[in-house]
Each structure stands twice: as structure tokens, then as C-alpha cells.
Amino acid sequence: MTTSSESxxxxxxxxxxxxxxxxxxxxxxxxxxxxxxxxLAASGRSICxxxxxxxxxxxxxxxxxxxxxxxxxxxxxxxxxxxxDAVAGERVLPFxxxxxxxxxPVKTYIRRYGEEWVGVIGYRLLKRLSELHAxxxxxxxxKSDNILVGQYGRVSLVDYGGTTAMGRGVxxxxxxxxxxxxxxxSRTAEPSYDWFAVAMxxxxxxxxxxxxxxxxxxxPQNRHPRxxxxxxxxxxxxxxxxxxxxxxxxxxxxxxEEACEAWRLLQQPQQRQAGNxxxxxxxxxxxxxxxxxxxxxxxxxWLLR
Amino acid sequence: xxxxxxxxxxxxxxxxxxxxxxxxxxAEGIVVNVxxxxxxxxxxxxxxxxxxxxxxxxxxxxxxxxxxQLSGTVQMMTRKTVAATVQQAxxxxxxxxxxxxSVAELPPAKRAEVVRVMEDIxxxxxxxxxxxxxxxxxxxxxxxxxxxxxxxxxxxxxxxxGESMVAVFHFPGDxxxxxxxxxxxxxxxxxxxxxxxxxxxxxxxxxxxxxxLHVLEFFRETCGNIMIEPVQTPSPIKRDDSVEVRxxxxx
Numbered sequence: 001m002t003t004s005s006e007s008x009x010x011x012x013x014x015x016x017x018x019x020x021x022x023x024x025x026x027x028x029x030x031x032x033x034x035x036x037x038x039x040l041a042a043s044g045r046s047i048c049x050x051x052x053x054x055x056x057x058x059x060x061x062x063x064x065x066x067x068x069x070x071x072x073x074x075x076x077x078x079x080x081x082x083x084x085d086a087v088a089g090e091r092v093l094p095f096x097x098x099x100x101x102x103x104x105p106v107k108t109y110i111r112r113y114g115e116e117w118v119g120v121i122g123y124r125l126l127k128r129l130s131e132l133h134a135x136x137x138x139x140x141x142x143k144s145d146n147i148l149v150g151q152y153g154r155v156s157l158v159d160y161g162g163t164t165a166m167g168r169g170v171x172x173x174x175x176x177x178x179x180x181x182x183x184x185x186s187r188t189a190e191p192s193y194d195w196f197a198v199a200m201x202x203x204x205x206x207x208x209x210x211x212x213x214x215x216x217x218x219x220p221q222n223r224h225p226r227x228x229x230x231x232x233x234x235x236x237x238x239x240x241x242x243x244x245x246x247x248x249x250x251x252x253x254x255x256x257e258e259a260c261e262a263w264r265l266l267q268q269p270q271q272r273q274a275g276n277x278x279x280x281x282x283x284x285x286x287x288x289x290x291x292x293x294x295x296x297x298x299x300x301x302w303l304l305r
Numbered sequence: 306x307x308x309x310x311x312x313x314x315x316x317x318x319x320x321x322x323x324x325x326x327x328x329x330x331x332a333e334g335i336v337v338n339v340x341x342x343x344x345x346x347x348x349x350x351x352x353x354x355x356x357x358x359x360x361x362x363x364x365x366x367x368x369x370x371x372x373x374q375l376s377g378t379v380q381m382m383t384r385k386t387v388a389a390t391v392q393q394a395x396x397x398x399x400x401x402x403x404x405x406x407s408v409a410e411l412p413p414a415k416r417a418e419v420v421r422v423m424e425d426i427x428x429x430x431x432x433x434x435x436x437x438x439x440x441x442x443x444x445x446x447x448x449x450x451x452x453x454x455x456x457x458x459x460x461x462x463x464x465x466x467g468e469s470m471v472a473v474f475h476f477p478g479d480x481x482x483x484x485x486x487x488x489x490x491x492x493x494x495x496x497x498x499x500x501x502x503x504x505x506x507x508x509x510x511x512x513x514x515x516x517x518l519h520v521l522e523f524f525r526e527t528c529g530n531i532m533i534e535p536v537q538t539p540s541p542i543k544r545d546d547s548v549e550v551r552x553x554x555x556x
Contacts, residue, residue: 019412056409057392060420067417083413092409168428169464175377180460187464220453 017084049100056094072135101156103148119267120153130256138189142197164189192251199248206237225249307335313439315352317513326517327363337363338382372450429467440475463494476516484515
């Protein structure tokens with residue numbers, strides 16, 4: 001196998017599938033994954049993403065996941081568009097074409113548009129995961145780079161290379177987000193594996209520097225969710241999410257829908273205000289004052305009449 | 306499926322040739338992978354050549370990495386070897402049944418089916434991995450990373466559906482006539498996995514070849530008749546030399 005980074009295909013390269021006969025004109029490289037490169041491509045008038053790999057079996061395994069998701073989730077436009085091989089000179093390049101998803105990684109999005117988007121993005125992400133889990137899959141390699149956020153916090157998962165059937169060993173993961181790495185459980189594909197990664201996502205997005213520092217300095221035997229929670233409690237942005245994060249790290253939800261619901265409750269205004277010193281939100285105090293004044297003036301009017 | 310994973314930092318200097326020992330293991334159906342651990346960036350040309358040769362003879366793959374990368378590398382090699390072993394067997398069947406050389410020659414629709422079956426086999430087949438750790442003096446500073454890599458591998462294997470066992474050996478042994486020592490017999494998961502710490506004798510020799518033969522003997526004793534690989538192709542394992550992976554671990 002050649003290194004995926006050493007043989008980039010120049011823009012304008014045309015891939016012609018030898019089985020299905022469709023051709024794709026590559027426009028630009030979108031990203032390099034662990035087992036292939038993803039290009040933005042045009043086929044006729046439509047735009048799609050094309051993943052080119054070296055190992056046809058490995059690529060097909062990924063395409064199988066997409067195909068099975070398409071089968072389970074009818075009623076949306078399909079992820080997987082085509083699977084084929086292109087002949088480029090001597091070499092055969094296995095590839096598959098999929099829906100192109102514009103957007104930017106969560107970390108970039110939050111940096112650009114602000115932390116107030118955490119609630120919406122987190123909610124949409126959990127909803128997406130609960131669909132995936134209901135279909136019998138665990139996403140596995142959940143991390144900022146694999147979650148693209150489009151307009152107004154719309155979330156799409158990309159790179160299904162880690163997606164694993166429920167009950168099997170997670171196929172691909174990233175150390176920092178992996179619950180095995182943090183001695184918080186097994187690498188068996190189950191919904192709680194993804195919840196853990198979601199918790200890590202928010203810690204990474206909102207306090208990345210300290211998290212990376214922590215993962216480098218802690219001895220392996222000291223890696224534990226309680227270290228993560230110490231970090232959470234001492235960060236202004238993570239503190240309001242504390243109860244949810246603690247449950248997610250411990251795998252303490254009944255199912256992903258419950259995790260989603262708990263996240264939604266967390267985002268309600270009175271809940272967020274509960275962290276304030278007084279415990280009484282300003283608007284409520286204001287309303288009370290107004291009603292008091294009204295009451296006094298009405299009483300006075302009535303008495304003095 | 307049987308694998309030996311050798312973790313070392315350089316050349317052997319006593320006893321039988323490790324390349325011949327690896328070739329023998331492969332002939333008996335055991336794939337040998339090699340992880341070379343180098344932190345200061347200097348591995349002799351001789352050491353590097355030997356590492357590559359052992360893996361080639363053993364039908365496996367080799368990587369030279371820093372101790373930080375070891376965990377991920379060990380798991381990637383184990384997983385790729387499982388996939389390659391399944392692929393070999395499947396290719397053999399395909400040749401017999403359809404007269405095609407490999408999965409890649411099937412049209413995508415058929416390929417999808419075959420790959421699904423391959424994944425099932427890879428996930429459910431019984432897997433045994435014997436780790437053989439070079440514990441000679443120069444490896445001392447790297448041993449904590451080695452232990453972590455072993456524990457991490459055991460954790461990943463535990464998540465497989467099929468039965469997965471890990472055994473741990475280190476070399477050289479305590480006595481001059483003892484090439485290597487068993488630290489942990491076949492165990493499932495991480496609980497009873499015993500490690501190397503405190504057991505090290507800092508002898509100057511590196512009997513990689515004899516140690517490999519010792520582990521091979523251990524396989525013979527514990528796994529009964531070792532099947533002979535039915536595949537004729539001499540080096541069918543796909544070699545992947547990419548170092549940069551976007552995800553840290555591919556398991």
C-alpha cells in the first residue's frame with residue numbers, strides 16, 4: 001500500500017467507474033482519513049464526495065455501513081451514491097461516492113460563532129446518535145473533526161470508518177475520546193460508548209488546552225473520569241453542563257433518547273439560571289416587583305376611593 | 306488465528322536467527338508482527354533491516370515507532386493481520402469457487418456480500434496473540450509504554466465477539482540457558498494480565514531468535530495441532546507503510 005498522503009490526485013482528474021460506468025471529476029481534497037482520501041467531486045451536474053482508498057475490502061466495509069443506514073433510514077436522501085473501481089494507468093483505485101456535506105468541525109464552529117451554540121448542536125448531535133443507535137449502530141469514532149456543523153447549528157456525522165454493529169469491538173477510535181483510554185469501561189460498541197465520546201467532545205471543545213494537558217501528564221493508572229470532572233467543575237463554560245457530563249461519563253442514561261432529553265432540560269433558561277447566586281432569575285424578581293406595585297396601587301385606590 | 310507480536314528496539318546477538326524462527330512460525334500458521342520502539346531516533350541500519358526481515362519471514366508487518374505511538378500501532382497491526390488472514394482464506398475460496406484472484410475482482414454488489422462475511426469471520430474467530438517483549442537494558446525506559454500498549458491491546462481484544470486470548474513473554478530469561486520467560490499465560494481480558502515490571506535481568510544479550518522459538522513451542526503445547534496454511538502465495542499480506550493516521554487508533 002502506498003501512503004495516502006503521497007499520491008494526491010490533482011484537481012480535474014476524472015475517475016471512471018469500470019462497473020457502473022459513472023464518471024467523477026475531482027475538484028479538491030476535502031480530507032485524508034485513516035484508510036483513504038476524500039475529494040469533492042462533480043458527476044454530471046451534481047456534487048458529491050468521493051472516497052478513494054487502497055484496500056477494496058476495507059472501503060467496501062465502510063460502504064456497507066452507509067448502505068445499511070440508507071436502508072434503515074428511508075425518507076431522507078441517501079448517503080451512499082455509488083461504489084466502483086476506477087482504472088488509473090496500471091493501478092485500480094477502489095472508491096465510493098457519497099452525499100457531500102458542507103460544514104465545519106464543531107470546534108471551529110463554536111470558536112467562530114460562540115458558545116451559545118453548544119445547546120443546539122449538542123441536542124441535534126444526540127438526536128442523530130439516537131437514530132443511529134436505534135438502527136443498531138454505534139458511531140465509534142466520535143470527535144470534533146467527524147461532526148460537521150452547517151447553517152444554524154445543523155449537524156451531520158461524517159467518516160463512518162468507526163461505525164460498528166452493536167455488541168462488537170469498536171473498529172476505530174481516537175485516544176482522547178475513548179472510554180477505554182480513560183479507564184471508564186470497555187471498547188464494546190454500545191450506546192454508552194458514544195455518550196462518553198459526546199461528553200469528551202464538549203470538554204475538548206470548551207477546554208481543549210487543559211484536557212490535552214491532562215491526558216499527557218496523567219499516568220495511565222490515574223486516568224479516570226473523576227479527573228475529567230475536576231476539570232469540568234473548574235471551568236466556567238463546562239460547569240453548567242456538569243450533571244449531564246457526569247452521567248454521560250458514567251454511562252448513566254437509560255438510552256440515548258433519555259440522554260437527549262436530559263440535555264434539552266439542561267438548556268432551559270431557568271435551569272441555566274440555577275447556577276446564579278440568588279437562585280431567583282432577574283426577570284422573575286422584576287415581575288414580582290411589578291405585581292407588588294400593582295397590588296399596592298390597586299389596594300390604595302380601592303381603600304381611598 | 307494465531308499471532309506473535311515482537312516488541313524490540315534493535316538487533317539480536319545470540320542464538321538462532323530470528324528471521325528463520327519467524328519463517329518457521331509462519332509455516333506453522335502463526336503470523337509474526339514486529340514493532341520497533343525507538344525514542345531517540347537512532348535505530349541502527351542493521352536493527353531496522355532485521356525488524357523488517359523478521360516480519361517479512363513471519364508473514365506479518367513491521368513498524369518503527371516512538372513509545373507514544375506504540376499502543377496504537379500494536380492494535381492496528383493486530384487488527385490488520387486478522388483482516389489479512391481472513392482475506393487470504395476468502396481469496397482462496399474465491400479462487401476455488403469463481404476463479405477470481407481476490408475480493409477486488411468481484412463486482413461491487415457481490416463484493417459487499419463477501420466483505421460482510423469477512424467482517425463476521427474476523428470479529429468472531431478465535432484469536433490468540435502472544436506478545437514477546439525485548440527487555441534488554443536499552444529497553445528499560447520504554448517498558449512502561451510497552452506495558453500500557455499490552456494492557457490497551459487486551460482491552461480492545463476483550464471487546465471482540467470471538468474468544469481472544471493474550472499471553473506475555475519477555476527475553477532474555479534469568480539463566481543463561483533460558484532464552485525467555487513467560488509473564489502471563491493465556492488470559493482473556495485485562496484482569497489477570499501480569500506484567501513485566503520488576504522481573505528484569507539486565508543481561509547484555511538479546512536472544513531474539515531463541516525467544517521466538519520458545520514462544521512457538523508454547524503455541525504447539527497450548528494450541529494443539531497447528532494448522533498448516535493452505536495458501537500458496539508467498540507473501541500475501543498487504544503491507545501498509547502509512548504512518549499518519551487521522552484517527553489515533555484503528556482497531
